[in-house]
Amino acid sequence: xxxxxxxxxxxxxxxxxxxxxxxxxxxxxxxxxxxxxxxxxxxxxxxxxxxxxxxxxxxxxxxxxxxxxxxxxxxxxxxxxxxxxxxxxxxxxxxxxxxxxxxxxxxxxxxxxxxxxxxxxxxxxxxxxxxxxxxxxxxxxxxxxxxxxxxxxxxxxxxxxxxxxxxxxxxxxxxxxxxxxxxxxxxxxxxxxxxxxxxxxxxxxxxxxxxxxxxxxxxxxxxxxxxxxxxxxxxxxxxxxxxxxxxxxxxxxxxxxxxxxxxxxxxxxxxxx
Amino acid sequence: xxxxxxxxxxxxxxxxxxxxxxxxxxxxxxxxxxxxxxxxxxxxxxxxxxxxxxxxxxxxxxxxxxxxxxxxxxxxxxxxxxxxxxxxxxxxxxxxxxxxxxxxxxxxxxxxxxxxxxxxxxxxxxxxxxxxxxxxxxxxxxxxxxxxxxxxxxxxxxxxxxxxxxxxxxxxxxxxxxxxxxxxxxxxxxxxxxxxxxxxxxxxxxxxxxxxxxxxxxxxxxxxxxxxxxxxxxxxxxxxxxxxxxxxxxxxxxxxxxxxxxxxxxxxxxxxx
Numbered sequence: 001x002x003x004x005x006x007x008x009x010x011x012x013x014x015x016x017x018x019x020x021x022x023x024x025x026x027x028x029x030x031x032x033x034x035x036x037x038x039x040x041x042x043x044x045x046x047x048x049x050x051x052x053x054x055x056x057x058x059x060x061x062x063x064x065x066x067x068x069x070x071x072x073x074x075x076x077x078x079x080x081x082x083x084x085x086x087x088x089x090x091x092x093x094x095x096x097x098x099x100x101x102x103x104x105x106x107x108x109x110x111x112x113x114x115x116x117x118x119x120x121x122x123x124x125x126x127x128x129x130x131x132x133x134x135x136x137x138x139x140x141x142x143x144x145x146x147x148x149x150x151x152x153x154x155x156x157x158x159x160x161x162x163x164x165x166x167x168x169x170x171x172x173x174x175x176x177x178x179x180x181x182x183x184x185x186x187x188x189x190x191x192x193x194x195x196x197x198x199x200x201x202x203x204x205x206x207x208x209x210x211x212x213x214x215x216x217x218x219x220x221x222x223x224x225x226x227x228x229x230x231x232x233x234x235x236x237x238x239x240x241x242x243x244x245x246x247x248x249x250x251x252x253x254x255x256x257x258x259x260x261x262x263x264x265x266x267x268x269x270x271x272x273x
Numbered sequence: 274x275x276x277x278x279x280x281x282x283x284x285x286x287x288x289x290x291x292x293x294x295x296x297x298x299x300x301x302x303x304x305x306x307x308x309x310x311x312x313x314x315x316x317x318x319x320x321x322x323x324x325x326x327x328x329x330x331x332x333x334x335x336x337x338x339x340x341x342x343x344x345x346x347x348x349x350x351x352x353x354x355x356x357x358x359x360x361x362x363x364x365x366x367x368x369x370x371x372x373x374x375x376x377x378x379x380x381x382x383x384x385x386x387x388x389x390x391x392x393x394x395x396x397x398x399x400x401x402x403x404x405x406x407x408x409x410x411x412x413x414x415x416x417x418x419x420x421x422x423x424x425x426x427x428x429x430x431x432x433x434x435x436x437x438x439x440x441x442x443x444x445x446x447x448x449x450x451x452x453x454x455x456x457x458x459x460x461x462x463x464x465x466x467x468x469x470x471x472x473x474x475x476x477x478x479x480x481x482x483x484x485x486x487x488x489x490x491x492x493x494x495x496x497x498x499x500x501x502x503x504x505x506x507x508x509x510x511x512x513x514x515x516x517x518x519x520x521x522x523x524x525x526x527x528x529x530x531x532x533x534x535x536x537x538x539x540x541x542x543x544x545x546x
Contacts, residue, residue, distance in 0.1 A: 075506075100506055119474060121481050121496060128481065134474040158474065166468045172510040172522075177461035177475045178482040179497030180525045181454035186491035186532070188450035195439045201392060201407040201431065202450045203487055208394050208401065209451040210483060214476055218459035223394060224452030233373055237445040244528060249445075251524050252453045255517060259459070 007031045007151075010063055011054075012081055013072035014038035014047045016122025017097050021072060024130040024155050026051040031151075035064050060084040068151075070116060071096040071106075079105050093144055099171040102164040103138050114139040114148045117167055119174065130155050136162035136170065187245055222260065226253035229262030280304045280424075283336055284327075285354055286345035287311035287320045289395025290370050294345060297403035297428050299324040304424075308337050333357040341424075343389060344369040344379075352378050366417055372444040375437040376411050387412040387421045390440055391429075392447065403428050409435035409443065460518055495533065499526035502535030 011022045011033055018036070026033040035055045038044035044056035057063070063086055071081050071094065078096050088094060088111050095114035096106060106113035115138040120128055135152035137159060139145030145161070152159040162170065185206075189199040212221035225233040234253055238246050256262075284295045284306055291309070299306040306327045311317035317329035330336070336359055344354050344367065351369050361367060361384050368387035369379060379386035388411040393401055408425035410432060412418030418434065425432040435443065458479075462472040485494035498506040507526055511519050529535075 100509075120478050121485075123485065126485075129477075132477045134477065160470065160474070162468075162470075166470070168509065169464055169468055169513055170470065170474070171506075172513050173461040173464040174475060174478060175497050175510065176457045176464070176518075176522075178478055179495070179499065179529070180457050180521075181479075182482055182486060182491050182495055182497075183499075183525055183529050183532075184449045184453050184457070185486050186495065187528075188446040189491050191442055191446040191449070195435075195442055197433065197435075197439070197443065199490065200487055201433070201443070202447060204393050204402075204405045204407065205447060205451055206454075206483060209455055210479060212394075212396065212399075213455055213458050214473055217472065218455050218462050222452070222455055222459065224448050226452065226456075233444075236373075236441065237448065240442055240445050244531070245449075248453075248524060248528060249449075251521060252456055255460075255521060256452070256456050258517070259456075 005030075007068065008064070008066040009033045009068045009070060010035045010037065010066040011047075011070050011072060012037045012060070014040070014043040015072065015074075016124060017118065018070075018072040019047055019050075019124070020120070020122050020128050020130060021070065021097070021118065021155075022047055022054070023050050025070075025151070026054070028151075028154050031154075034066060035062075037063065061086055063088075065089065065092075067092055069094045075101050082106055082109050085109060093139075093147060095148060099136070099167045099174075103140065104164075107140075112140055112144045114144050115162075115164075115167065116148050116152065117162070119170065121178065132156065132158070134158040134160060136160050136167055138163050138167070184248075187248070191240075191245075219259070222256065224256070226256035227260055227262065229257060278303075280341065281337070281339040282306045282341045282343055283308045283310065283339040284320075284343050284345060285310045285333070287313070287316040288345065288347070289397060290391065291343075291345040292320055292323075292397070293393070293395050293401050293403060294343065294370070294391065294428075295320055295327070296323050298343075298424070299327070301424075301427050304427075307339060308335075310336065334359055336361075338362065338365075340365055342367045348374050355379055355382050358382060366412075366420060368421060372409070372440045372447075376413065377437075380413075385413055385417045387417050388435075388437075388440065389421050389425065390435070392443065394451070405429065405431070407431040407433060409433050409440055411436050411440070457521075460521070464513075464518075492532070495529065497529070499529035500533055500535065502530060502533075 011018050022033050025031055033051050033054045035057055036044045036048040037057050041058040048054040048056040075098050078101055090111055093112045094106050094109045095116045097116050099117045103115050117136040118133045120133045133156050135156055137148045139148055149159050284291050295306050298304055306324050308328045308330055309317045309321040310330050314331040321327040321329040348371050351374055363384055366385045367379050367382045368389045370389050372390045376388050390409040391406045393406045406429050408429055410421045412421055422432050
């Protein structure tokens with residue numbers, strides 16, 4: 001793309017990812033988000049009005065010519081979007097923003113393809129600093145990869161190459177690190193609620209645990225009864241839990257004891273009970 | 274305690290908790306930490322030198338007269354400390370700082386007793402803002418509870434009543450919320466390391482997940498394939514995991530599906546497989 005030419009982007013989607021990326025892209029020098037597509041015209045308009053000069057559309061047949069078509073819709077809807085796109089210029093890039101969908105879903109578009117995956121969770125109404133988001137990029141060829149990486153670099157200092165296998169592995173890592181930990185926080189909140197204690201009493205402890213995990217490593221920061229192999233405390237804890245909570249307690253405790261070699265039983269080392 | 278009298282405190286212990294609390298207490302107007310005890314005189318000296326006018330001792334028989342004896346040692350060592358303490362004034366308070374030990378361990382001291390439990394993790398060399406720590410207080414009687422709560426309030430705005438059962442419940446909640454989540458982060462770090470990706474790519478996502486959990490609630494903030502009941506993604510994830518990781522993946526996913534009613538199998542609702 002010559003430097004003196006405005007880069008035209010069509011953003012397909014108006015959900016969390018699109019709402020974070022479209023304004024950040026539109027704010028870059030020499031970049032213009034020209035259209036926002038959503039099946040809901042209201043949502044498309046709502047996002048388009050946050051941009052300098054973008055048109056809201058609710059039909060993919062109205063898609064304008066662009067250098068980049070950025071598909072930021074739910075995983076299951078990507079293939080439908082691709083097949084509904086009118087033919088695009090051979091030089092144009094069609095990219096999706098999903099961590100769990102392969103680049104091959106885009107191949108029917110007959111143009112340059114790529115993946116532009118921001119590793120962040122997006123919620124309506126919540127501003128996220130795009131500058132701190134790690135982007136994971138894949139392109140159908142080196143030129144396309146370079147083009148998408150350069151675009152990501154202009155928004156964020158953290159840009160990585162990642163093929164489909166790497167993205168899938170990252171996604172499962174994120175499930176452990178975020179979705180599962182969030183569920184454990186929900187269980188902790190349940191336990192505290194029994195005594196009328198608000199969940200946020202855990203916030204200083206959690207902030208500190210998170211800080212330790214990122215300054216050293218989670219392994220080095222591990223503490224607690226399972227880390228110490230303190231079966232007396234673990235037995236007492238188990239009595240305070242319901243069956244479902246106790247199963248999780250046992251399995252993760254055993255997994256910790258196995259990692260740090262504090263396991264003191266004949267149970268198998270995976271934590272099976 | 275009359276207001277014009279200096280409150281004298283002996284801190285027993287020189288580990289993480291003592292090193293955080295002793296300076297914070299000593300900095301209060303009208304409060305003086307007069308002694309630091311540690312079995313290692315070097316450690317006692319090292320902490321005492323951070324205080325205005327504290328003596329380092331390594332024998333409990335050298336304990337001075339004080340209004341409060343604050344026992345901040347490992348759980349298993351509290352009883353030993355109590356029995357080694359010379360007789361203390363009937364009006365003095367002996368309190369420990371443990372979340373998992375009952376107040377009754379102190380009863381042999383024949384004085385006023387209490388628990389002064391800061392819900393935070395302390396590491397050597399890492400400053401912790403005492404002002405944001407929630408304190409959980411129990412006293413042998415209302416006067417003692419009031420005395421300890423007032424002292425905690427002067428350091429932190431977050432002070433709660435908590436008897437032994439409540440503290441134990443909070444401790445198990447903290448194990449779920451911090452120890453177990455940290456272990457899941459360690460697993461995530463393992464998964465990323467396979468592809469040479471540093472764990473800290475997850476930091477923006479984790480910060481955001483944590484923020485959501487505390488602004489709304491963990492339950493409301495839950496996302497991910499199990500929350501959506503997306504068995505296709507879950508099956509793909511499972512193939513990337515070793516047996517131990519897969520067991521944790523299955524159990525927590527099932528627990529999430531049960532909570533949000535996205536369970537689509539005949540398996541029992543606790544996540545047993």
